[in-house]
Amino acid sequence: MQKSDRKPKFLKDYAPPDYLIEEVALDVALAPKAARVASKLRIRPNPKVATGGKPLVLDGEDLTLESLTLDGKALSPGDYEVKDGSLTIKRVPARPFTLEAFTTCDPEANTELSGLYLSRGTYCTQCEPEGFRRITYFLDRPDVLAVYTVRIEAERDAAPVLLSNGNPVARGDIPGTNRHFATWHDPFPKPSYLFALVGGNLAAVPDEFVTASGRKVALTIYVEPGKQDRCAWAMESLKRSMRWDEERFGREYDLDVFNIVAVSDFNMGAMENKGLNIFNDKLVLARPDTASDGDYVSIESVIAHEYFHNWTGDRVTCRDWFQLCLKEGLTVFRDQEFTGDTRSGAVERIGAVRILKSNQFPEDAGPLAHPVRPPSFIEINNFYTATVYEKGAEVCRMLQTLLGREGFRKGLDLYFERHDGEAVTVEDFVDAMADVSGRDLKQFMRWYTQAGTPELACSLDYDAHAKTARLTVSQIIPPTPGQAKKEPMLIPLKVGLIGANGDELPLTLADGTPLVDGLLEVTEREQVFEFRDIPAPPTPSLLRNFSAPVRLSTNLDPGQIEFLMAHDSDPFNRWQAAQTYATNLLTDGARDGGNIERVTGKEAARLAQALAVTSRDSSLLTAYRAEFLKLPGEADIARELSRNVDTDAVHGAREALRKKIGEEIRETLTELYEANADSGPYSPDPESAGRRAVRNAALDLLVATGDTSEIARAERHYRDATNMTDSIAALAILSHVQAPVRDKALDHFYARWQDEPLVLDKWFAVQARAASSSSVETVRTLLSHPKFSLKNPNRVRAVIGSFIHGNPTAFNRPDGAGYRLLAEQAIEIDGFNPHMAARLLGAFESWRILEPIRQARAKSVLQDLAARTLSTDSYEIVTKTLGEG
Numbered sequence: 001m002q003k004s005d006r007k008p009k010f011l012k013d014y015a016p017p018d019y020l021i022e023e024v025a026l027d028v029a030l031a032p033k034a035a036r037v038a039s040k041l042r043i044r045p046n047p048k049v050a051t052g053g054k055p056l057v058l059d060g061e062d063l064t065l066e067s068l069t070l071d072g073k074a075l076s077p078g079d080y081e082v083k084d085g086s087l088t089i090k091r092v093p094a095r096p097f098t099l100e101a102f103t104t105c106d107p108e109a110n111t112e113l114s115g116l117y118l119s120r121g122t123y124c125t126q127c128e129p130e131g132f133r134r135i136t137y138f139l140d141r142p143d144v145l146a147v148y149t150v151r152i153e154a155e156r157d158a159a160p161v162l163l164s165n166g167n168p169v170a171r172g173d174i175p176g177t178n179r180h181f182a183t184w185h186d187p188f189p190k191p192s193y194l195f196a197l198v199g200g201n202l203a204a205v206p207d208e209f210v211t212a213s214g215r216k217v218a219l220t221i222y223v224e225p226g227k228q229d230r231c232a233w234a235m236e237s238l239k240r241s242m243r244w245d246e247e248r249f250g251r252e253y254d255l256d257v258f259n260i261v262a263v264s265d266f267n268m269g270a271m272e273n274k275g276l277n278i279f280n281d282k283l284v285l286a287r288p289d290t291a292s293d294g295d296y297v298s299i300e301s302v303i304a305h306e307y308f309h310n311w312t313g314d315r316v317t318c319r320d321w322f323q324l325c326l327k328e329g330l331t332v333f334r335d336q337e338f339t340g341d342t343r344s345g346a347v348e349r350i351g352a353v354r355i356l357k358s359n360q361f362p363e364d365a366g367p368l369a370h371p372v373r374p375p376s377f378i379e380i381n382n383f384y385t386a387t388v389y390e391k392g393a394e395v396c397r398m399l400q401t402l403l404g405r406e407g408f409r410k411g412l413d414l415y416f417e418r419h420d421g422e423a424v425t426v427e428d429f430v431d432a433m434a435d436v437s438g439r440d441l442k443q444f445m446r447w448y449t450q451a452g453t454p455e456l457a458c459s460l461d462y463d464a465h466a467k468t469a470r471l472t473v474s475q476i477i478p479p480t481p482g483q484a485k486k487e488p489m490l491i492p493l494k495v496g497l498i499g500a501n502g503d504e505l506p507l508t509l510a511d512g513t514p515l516v517d518g519l520l521e522v523t524e525r526e527q528v529f530e531f532r533d534i535p536a537p538p539t540p541s542l543l544r545n546f547s548a549p550v551r552l553s554t555n556l557d558p559g560q561i562e563f564l565m566a567h568d569s570d571p572f573n574r575w576q577a578a579q580t581y582a583t584n585l586l587t588d589g590a591r592d593g594g595n596i597e598r599v600t601g602k603e604a605a606r607l608a609q610a611l612a613v614t615s616r617d618s619s620l621l622t623a624y625r626a627e628f629l630k631l632p633g634e635a636d637i638a639r640e641l642s643r644n645v646d647t648d649a650v651h652g653a654r655e656a657l658r659k660k661i662g663e664e665i666r667e668t669l670t671e672l673y674e675a676n677a678d679s680g681p682y683s684p685d686p687e688s689a690g691r692r693a694v695r696n697a698a699l700d701l702l703v704a705t706g707d708t709s710e711i712a713r714a715e716r717h718y719r720d721a722t723n724m725t726d727s728i729a730a731l732a733i734l735s736h737v738q739a740p741v742r743d744k745a746l747d748h749f750y751a752r753w754q755d756e757p758l759v760l761d762k763w764f765a766v767q768a769r770a771a772s773s774s775s776v777e778t779v780r781t782l783l784s785h786p787k788f789s790l791k792n793p794n795r796v797r798a799v800i801g802s803f804i805h806g807n808p809t810a811f812n813r814p815d816g817a818g819y820r821l822l823a824e825q826a827i828e829i830d831g832f833n834p835h836m837a838a839r840l841l842g843a844f845e846s847w848r849i850l851e852p853i854r855q856a857r858a859k860s861v862l863q864d865l866a867a868r869t870l871s872t873d874s875y876e877i878v879t880k881t882l883g884e885g
């Protein structure tokens with residue numbers, strides 16, 4: 001590994017490049033061990049920088065340099081230096097010049113899956129953030145934008161398909177050989193991280209899209225031969241995304257072709273390379289018998305996400321990697337809006353908030369906390385975080401809430417108009433929003449610079465004499481590493497007041513102004529909002545639609561929360577009320593010396609009855625009703641406890657409440673199970689998927705009773721399943737049951753799906769997530785299974801990822817066996833795929849909230865890790881997690 005420097009880089013040190021590269025011509029001859037890359041770069045001194053004959057320093061990693069010429073003249077080794085991941089040419093002209101480099105790299109040996117590598121015989125690339133330097137020497141930074149022409153050459157039999165960015169311009173055979181070539185040209189200037197190239201024996205699934213202005217775009221999805229019958233959903237999702245972006249944001253596609261390639265070895269979900277998206281095949285391939293409803297939803301949203309990047313990321317890109325949220329936060333926000341418009345806004349919001357709270361809140365509260373725009377990093381690969389993505393999306397959503405849908409759209413239009421073809425900053429984005437709205441957004445910028453989840457405390461007091469209701473709001477932003485003191489944020493707080501009969505009360509502020517949409521703007525550390533003409537004590541509904549990414553505390557009593565569960569007209573808050581009620585019982589039940597009776601007693605019974613009422617309410621969407629039957633997860637409960645967490649107590653409390661609910665409303669659950677049975681062939685539409693979700697959630701609670709007749713029902717559910725959704729739901733439920741039916745079902749599933757990697761991942765994942773006293777041993781058995789490989793990221797995530805994130809009671813086993821298992825595996829993976837290892841090690845982020853024995857175990861494993869020779873990626877995570885970085 002050539003990365004030797006572990007010094008942090010700082011946003012404040014940003015300097016524009018000394019040189020610009022305007023044109024790139026690449027000629028790539030694919031071969032497994034030595035791919036030859038001839039690059040011809042048109043370079044000029046940056047007119048905005050006093051370059052004054054400075055040396056030209058290009059990035060390069062794991063390359064073999066064969067030759068170098070400048071304006072056609074060969075350079076001798078004395079003219080340049082190759083060292084520490086860079087190529088320095090000591091003297092270059094002070095005018096535009098052409099640099100030609102001839103290098104080779106080894107795709108077969110590329111186990112980092114960054115740069116050019118082979119995935120099951122297919123050549124593919126991953127260049128974000130710094131993979132292009134593993135293909136050729138370059139100014140590998142996002143503010144160097146060039147126009148690319150790429151010629152690819154390969155053996156015709158091994159790689160009949162040759163793809164790159166942009167439009168195809170030529171292809172043909174190379175006479176007298178068994179080789180052929182293809183040439184691609186991308187007219188849009190782009191940074192090197194958006195470069196892509198693919199060569200392989202792939203099957204094409206073609207289609208077509210006609211843009212709003214009537215241009216025809218050829219769409220193709222490329223997959224392993226034999227998998228063409230699993231592309232229909234991805235293609236349909238792509239076409240709907242293209243239409244939606246035209247209608248909602250006025251963004252039209254700009255090339256003649258749009259290609260998607262699915263590969264099986266991929267570190268991430270997918271990559272938005274201009275005109276040539278490369279996907280983890282998990283997020284493309286779907287057929288009713290192999291993919292669940294959840295898979296269908298993920299495919300739809302990730303296809304949309306990568307497509308939307310064409311404007312937010314590709315046409316307007318980031319100046320530097322500190323601005324990553326500029327493209328990711330905004331594009332996640334756009335894909336969430338797409339899913340909300342396509343399916344149900346409330347269900348989408350609930351899903352997004354669940355992810356935010358379970359992934360981002362712990363990050364914000366732990367040693368790895370960083371602002372949405374981090375001020376420094378050691379390894380940029382470690383900053384593809386929930387904070388940058390999910391909180392980044394919330395920041396965009398708050399802007400839309402403050403400016404209104406139309407105002408936000410205008411701001412985005414202005415942003416594209418001003419910056420098309422540029423590499424820009426968060427300030428440029430927020431300035432466009434400020435300019436269209438005439439608002440001062442200086443205070444709002446703190447969302448990008450201050451880490452930590454603001455804590456918003458709200459209390460409502462009613463004055464019967466004056467007929468006023470006073471809402472007192474205070475905000476505290478907790479200290480985070482490197483940021484002890486915080487300034488107050490601008491927090492959009494959506495509220496409503498509900499009368500005793502369940503009606504919404506009109507809101508009028510003390511000065512007589514009506515409050516449109518119930519939107520308050522909190523700007524001070526403490527603020528009071530007074531509403532007048534309130535005839536009787538109301539129940540407040542606060543933070544409607546989760547209008548800001550904050551932790552809310554209120555002075556509501558259980559009766560008021562129960563009232564909101566039944567009457568809140570804001571669907572998100574109605575669901576949130578049920579979650580809050582359950583969370584309060586669960587945290588009490590799981591607290592040290594806690595009261596387990598609370599989760600089995602009268603209040604639990606009241607919760608169960610309220611859930612029964614909502615889940616039976618046929619005026620509500622089925623997918624929405626299903627959300628009520630899913631209790632807060634163990635990690636959610638741990639997060640709310642926030643200290644001295646005993647993960648076994650959390651698990652115990654949650655299991656007890658599930659059992660109680662199952663027993664209490666067994667009749668309703670049985671009814672829901674029976675009434676929502678599928679009839680006819682599988683369809684992934686939201687209504688059908690919602691029915692399956694209600695049915696499977698009801699089954700889960702019924703089996704939680706432990707009753708043998710319910711276990712038998714689950715067994716039948718597995719046996720009669722006609723699609724993967726039901727099949728895997730039943731298998732997951734049975735995997736928690738300590739009875740022979742468990743092994744029978746698992747064996748059956750394996751026998752049926754052992755040759756289907758993506759389905760087999762589910763078999764691995766279900767077992768790694770099943771909580772039992774022998775989970776660690778089960779996971780060890782899975783790791784030595786002949787079908788397991790540490791080299792395939794999807795399988796690693798299925799086993800190790802599911803265990804560390806989906807089985808908290810086993811991962812946090814008091815003897816530290818779970819921690820040791822993760823450390824051992826991460827060390828091994830770190831040797832060949834550091835990004836992957838560092839990601840897994842992130843699971844230690846919440847070790848400080850645990851009770852002392854587990855804390856000590858985790859700390860000693862972390863200290864042992866820190867004492868080893870790790871990659872830069874893992875080193876950064878481990879030392880920061882320990883708090884010694």
Ligand SMILES: [Zn+2]
Nearest residue numbers: 305309328331
């Ligand atoms: Zn993205």
